Amino acid sequence: MAIRTIRTQGDPVLNKQCREVTQMTPRLHQLIEDMYDTMYEANGVGLAAPQVGILKQIVVIDIGDMGEVTDPDGAARDGEPEEASSSYGPITLINPVIITQDGEQTGDEGCLSVPGMAGLVTRPDHVIVRALDEEMKEIEIEGTGLLARAICHEVDHLAGIMYTSKVEGQLHEVHYEEEE
Numbered sequence: 001m002a003i004r005t006i007r008t009q010g011d012p013v014l015n016k017q018c019r020e021v022t023q024m025t026p027r028l029h030q031l032i033e034d035m036y037d038t039m040y041e042a043n044g045v046g047l048a049a050p051q052v053g054i055l056k057q058i059v060v061i062d063i064g065d066m067g068e069v070t071d072p073d074g075a076a077r078d079g080e081p082e083e084a085s086s087s088y089g090p091i092t093l094i095n096p097v098i099i100t101q102d103g104e105q106t107g108d109e110g111c112l113s114v115p116g117m118a119g120l121v122t123r124p125d126h127v128i129v130r131a132l133d134e135e136m137k138e139i140e141i142e143g144t145g146l147l148a149r150a151i152c153h154e155v156d157h158l159a160g161i162m163y164t165s166k167v168e169g170q171l172h173e174v175h176y177e178e179e180e
């Protein structure tokens with residue numbers, strides 16, 4: 001487990017275009033593992049490689065149980081493992097491209113690179129992103145609500161775009177409740 005330093009706004013690395021990943025390597029596997037460790041340690045729902053100073057098109061997302069409940073009955077629990085097409089849990093996206101977006105949602109958004117702050121951002125309410133997974137296999141992930149927002153936010157990072165450039169009105173401070 002290795003926690004990397006999260007770069008904060010003002011660091012020029014956050015405003016650069018990231019390069020495509022052409023080959024998976026042990027080093028990149030390690031980077032991805034560290035990105036998850038770093039994101040979980042900071043209680044984030046997403047992290048992009050430039051946020052730890054690496055200009056490569058890699059993002060990790062885990063919205064945990066903060067997404068909408070799509071299957072409240074908990075059906076299909078007998079034996080068959082649920083397939084990863086359900087969009088929750090850890091998602092690694094390499095060279096992601098948003099291929100479909102529609103709808104609209106406006107809500108508070110924050111970023112681990114802008115600690116303690118949030119601001120109102122309008123995003124699509126539904127996206128489909130095409131990417132490679134850690135085995136460099138092509139995947140498509142569909143997201144609505146918070147997951148759609150997280151995907152858009154992280155894909156923006158790879159183009160050097162910070163959410164603060166999209167905030168409507170002012171950034172405001174947020175105070176997290178301590179969970180004991």
Ligand code: ZN
Nearest residue numbers: 110111112113
């Ligand atoms: Zn961010």
